[in-house]
Amino acid sequence: MPFRFGDLKQRSRASWEAYCRHDFVRALGAGDLPGPAFRHYLQQDYLFLIHFARAFALAAYKSRDLADLRRAGDGLRAILDVELDLHVAYCREWGIDEAALARLPESRATLAYTRYVLDTGNRGDLLDLHVALSPCMIGYAEIALWLLEQPFTRLDGNPYAPWIAMYAGDEFQQAARDEREWVDARLARVDAARFDELVEIFDAAARLEADFWQMGLDLAD
């Protein structure tokens, strides 16, 4: 049986659940996440996304054909043209401009996650890199759809409704589907030993995602 993205989730079930069902996520859906936690998270996420855009640029550099190059370009564009606009808009509401955002010190969780992905991409191949990136793009797409189905989620009067709407929206969902399709096609060609290596990368990235939510809740630096 060829491996698929779902097998990565299956093998890393505990880490994936801890990430996707984190208290931060539930509080976002319920609209009762403390404002300072969201602000801290979103400002760090701005810094995070800049490094993730660099990681997609690294994927472009490591691409061997036009299809891989296009996939990397689409991932990069999803960050630059879809996600970062939301972050900049929220921060503008809080009176924080982009220059001030760029000067913020990175938290340890931001440093750990972004540098892990970049290091994985540098020392590994294109599949290592995309597997390290996949919890980010595919995970947020799944989280947003999951939130829309939860009885505790409310959108009316929820200050985080624009966040949910962006990640549940067509553009981001399509980018995540494309990423999943690319990963599925590549996983179908790997053997069990190689798959084990990829599970290790995926599991580490999923744990670092959970740490990132926790950093927001704890206002950790």
Ligand SMILES: Cc1ncc(CN)c(N)n1
């Ligand atoms: C930490 C984190 N992980 C994932 C995403 C979705 N690209 C994000 N914006 N931030």
